[in-house]
Amino acid sequence: MEVCYQLPVLPLDRPVPKHVLGRRGAISITSSSGLFGGPAPRQLSKRRGAVSYDSSDQMVLYIRMIDARLRSQTSYTSEKSERDGWTAQTDTVRSRLELQPGRSARCIHKILHTSCYCGKDTQESHPILDQEYISQAKFMLKKVGSWNFDVFLFDQLSNGNSLVDLTFHLFNEYSLIKLFELDVLKLRHFLVMVQESYHRQNPYHNALHAADVTQAMYCFLQEPQLFESLTSCDILLGLLAAATHDLDHPGVNQSFLLKSSHHLAMLYQNMSVLENHHWKFAVSLLRESCLLSHLSSTDRENLENRLGSLILATDISRHDEYLSEFRAHLNRADLHLNNSQDRHFILQMALKCADICNPCRPWHLSKLWSHKITEEFFRQGDIERRKNLEVSTLCDRNTYTVGKIQIGFISLVEPLFAEWARFSDSPLSRIIISHMTSNKLKWTHPPQENM
Ligand SMILES: Nc1ncnc2c1ncn2[C@@H]1O[C@@H]2COP(=O)(O)O[C@H]2[C@H]1O
Incomplete structure (x- = not known):
């Protein structure tokens, strides 16, 4: 079954480049991640879409996606295939108009910023929401x-x-x-x-x-x-x-x-x-x-x-x-x-x-950041192991825990925030130190329900 997302008109703040103008018609897009969340089933990983333009108005590009899924090349992600295909972008910023690796159709949706499509699986619009x-x-x-x-x-x-x-x-x-x-x-x-x-x-x-x-x-x-x-x-x-x-x-x-x-x-x-x-x-x-x-x-x-x-x-x-x-x-x-x-x-x-x-934020926020950075470290460790590279410090999921990493990191940042408090001598700097101290304690003596 083909699902068709009709994206609205894409307003641009500069003329459509010539190479895009020349390409009215179908395009082929490969991806391993879903457009509006969730992974794409394998058999759906090749998708087609269409780019067209209005020759009377070079400031507008029409993009039509047929369940479009674009492949991101620029990050290591949890998908092995994507990690292996990663190549860092060079310092040249690529054209923002091309449907290109690293630019998902959701990005295009965001650029529109008209919020006329906010459902995950349907084409319904929820303007009231x-x-x-x-x-x-x-x-x-x-x-x-x-x-x-x-x-x-x-x-x-x-x-x-x-x-x-x-x-x-x-x-x-x-x-x-x-x-x-x-x-x-x-x-x-x-x-x-x-x-x-x-x-x-x-x-x-x-x-x-x-x-x-x-x-x-x-x-x-x-x-x-x-x-x-x-x-x-x-x-x-x-x-x-x-x-x-x-x-x-x-x-x-x-x-x-x-x-x-x-x-x-x-x-x-x-x-x-x-x-x-x-x-x-x-x-x-x-x-x-x-x-x-x-x-x-x-x-x-x-x-x-x-x-x-x-x-x-x-x-x-x-x-x-x-x-x-x-x-x-x-x-x-x-x-x-x-x-x-x-x-x-x-x-x-x-x-x-x-x-x-982030270790100085209130616990419920700080804890989220701690889990996120640890996940990124561990993913790097996984890649290193697969590539037979030495696993970097903190990146080995078999050796480290979130709490262990946090206690070490807070010890590293404590002196900086102490000096910042000396400099600013403000209520905020005291709040910061107080959160940092209590967060460190929570990682040191974790009450189970807090983790
Ligand atoms: N909560 C955290 N736990 C461990 N390391 C962190 C935490 N927050 C930031 N960092 C590290 O601090 C670094 C600051 O520079 P980077 O953003 O390059 O990479 C960051 C991480 O390596």
């Missing part, structure tokens, strides 16, 4: 500065668009659109590209993690110590860096890329390989979206470089280095936030804290 979810998501955004913000719930209410909706909201909140004369459509286009460049197959390093880090970054930017000194440019950069800091993360760590002689490891000479890639990817999306094209080339270059320096600070292998520098500054009391270099350093520390703050 959509409206209900949208208003609840909007309601949640009123509390976006709360440390208890439930990004998992927000993601559901926003139909999987938490990163786009949250970041857009924060840009508005800080009047960044007005202050930097940003084109709203370009901004939305950029944010959609950012969200879609995260790999949904990754249990942890996906767009939801980026949304979580962006929300945490907002909490830190709001800390009185910082807020009073930050410029709009600092805030713009802080939010951009948080949203893009793990772009195109392949779901495996640097150690894996090195031992498998991955081309990215060679490209970045084995140093901060992933972070360099996230940064370059972010720059390529910024350029592709033309979000900052109205700024002078000097300002743009300056923004891109500062963005890089923020993202590179999230390299966990350089954690001790940043921590020592932070501690030394606090001991000497020589951080002056009217100095732009010092403010930049504090932004680096804020982003670091936001990136690894």
Whole structure:
């Protein structure tokens, strides 16, 4: 039986490329994962669809899917065949219009953002439900500065668009659109590209993690110590860096890329390989979206470089280095936030804290993140075993448990949050330490029903 999903008109903010215009008619799509959730039965894994266009309107592309399922090549996923077929994307951002590996039809649906299709198995539209979810998501955004913000719930209410909706909201909140004369459509286009460049197959390093880090970054930017000194440019950069800091993360760590002689490891000479890639990817999306094209080339270059320096600070292998520098500054009391270099350093520390703050969230949220990162580690270990590579630390499911990994990780991050509390001396920093301490205790003495 053929199921036909008729996707609505796809509005584009730039002309349809020539190579697509030439291709009216059927296309063939191969996949091993379902379009609207659930794996595709083997016999259905080849699907057909159609692309057509209206020659009078080059801003519109019509896409018709016949139970379309697209194959993702860019992540390691639980499916062996997909893992084996993985090849990391190069730093070239591919055309956003092609039906291509790594771009599912659901992504296209999201780009539409019209929410006219929200069922899993039927073509029915549920506009009333959509409206209900949208208003609840909007309601949640009123509390976006709360440390208890439930990004998992927000993601559901926003139909999987938490990163786009949250970041857009924060840009508005800080009047960044007005202050930097940003084109709203370009901004939305950029944010959609950012969200879609995260790999949904990754249990942890996906767009939801980026949304979580962006929300945490907002909490830190709001800390009185910082807020009073930050410029709009600092805030713009802080939010951009948080949203893009793990772009195109392949779901495996640097150690894996090195031992498998991955081309990215060679490209970045084995140093901060992933972070360099996230940064370059972010720059390529910024350029592709033309979000900052109205700024002078000097300002743009300056923004891109500062963005890089923020993202590179999230390299966990350089954690001790940043921590020592932070501690030394606090001991000497020589951080002056009217100095732009010092403010930049504090932004680096804020982003670091936001990136690894999941052990400091309320238990019910923290526990979810712990299980997600552990699953990603263990999947990497499985791949390493299959490829006869040495299994990386923490990635061996036969040796480690979630609790054991968490106790170790919390011990690593505790000193950073202690220094952050010394710097910010705020109610939030005390809440953070209190959650972290009680979460560690829960992992150390797990009451069975909590796990
Ligand atoms: N809850 C956690 N438990 C263990 N490791 C974590 C946890 N959260 C983050 N990390 C690690 O911290 C790292 C921060 O940088 P990455 O996102 O590259 O990869 C992250 C993980 O390796």
